[in-house]
Amino acid sequence: MSTILRVDNIETAYGASQVLFGIDFTIERGEVATLLGRNGMGKTTTVRSILALTPIKRGTVHFCDHRIDTLPTDRIARLGIAVVPEGRHIFPNLTVRENMVAFADNRSKTKDPWTLARVYQLFPRLQERADNMGNQLSGGEQQMLAIGRALMTNPHLLILDEATEGLSPLIREEIWNCLGQLREHGQTILVIDKYVERLLSLADRHTVIERGRVVWSGSSDQLHESPDIWHRYVGV
Structure with missing residues (x-):
């Protein structure tokens, strides 16, 4: 596999209020990755920073061998x-x-x-x-x-922010099954959601964010073996 997205040490602020403090992670082509954390910890701001909807103050973002943190949002979207x-x-x-x-x-x-x-x-x-x-x-x-x-x-990359928020259990399962099919077809996916137990069987790797910082990252097997991590930082 080759790296499709690389987020290097990004810092982002809303005015004088800094939200992200050196976020780092990578996603490989064909991989399903997650951003985990409680509400307000910086997950959506990370996505907004990748898309240049909220410009970063420091750090870089590379996508498909292009540096994109200096590009406008519409150009980033057209890259895939x-x-x-x-x-x-x-x-x-x-x-x-x-x-x-x-x-x-x-x-x-x-x-x-x-x-x-x-x-x-x-x-x-x-x-x-x-x-x-x-x-x-x-x-x-x-x-x-x-x-x-x-x-x-x-x-090239599909991002889902709060993939199943507010949905009934039946519809939630339908969405999970859809994402499983997309994975089988080789679609690279970044998922933000709170249902860790379901994500363990879907995703390859996970990045946990707490107060704008990465506090843990690893594979589904590693996260499965460390339930204290997801109970502490995700709370489910």
């Missing part, structure tokens, strides 16, 4: 990063189909790109609701749509 944001942010006045085709692209230049047909196969419910407006969907359906919309850009 797609985000399923916290809160989903789908377009309420577009249909399910229109939400997905609005930004469709083949950014990773794959020979087997994600299409509407493939996304519908992954999420049959979206095909059933194809002509419904975004604001007519349940929370779970909106999350499926947000994932499908991201996949339609055919990204």
Whole structure:
């Protein structure tokens, strides 16, 4: 495997309030990685820093052999990063189909790109609701749509911020199964979520953040053998 994302010692602040203090981690191509930690510890700010939505003060970010911390957000997205944001942010006045085709692209230049047909196969419910407006969907359906919309850009890296937040157990399991299928197809994924026990079987490696600093990193096997780590820093 080769490194697809490298975050080196980044520091980020909102005005005079510093949030990140030297965050370091890497993601290998084809890997599923996580950022873990309680709310307010810097996970979303780390994602925003990677995307240049919140400019970093120090450190560097490299993606697919490009230094991207000096680039604008739209340029970073076109290099092949797609985000399923916290809160989903789908377009309420577009249909399910229109939400997905609005930004469709083949950014990773794959020979087997994600299409509407493939996304519908992954999420049959979206095909059933194809002509419904975004604001007519349940929370779970909106999350499926947000994932499908991201996949339609055919990204090198898929980032999910609070992947199953607020979803019912049944829908949550459907999302986990979807991510498992994506992993089998070689999709590189970064997941932020609080369900550590479920992530242990899905992810290859984990980075735990506490108050803007990396306090632990390692494999799923290592994290499984250290439940005190996730009880202490994630609290579930």
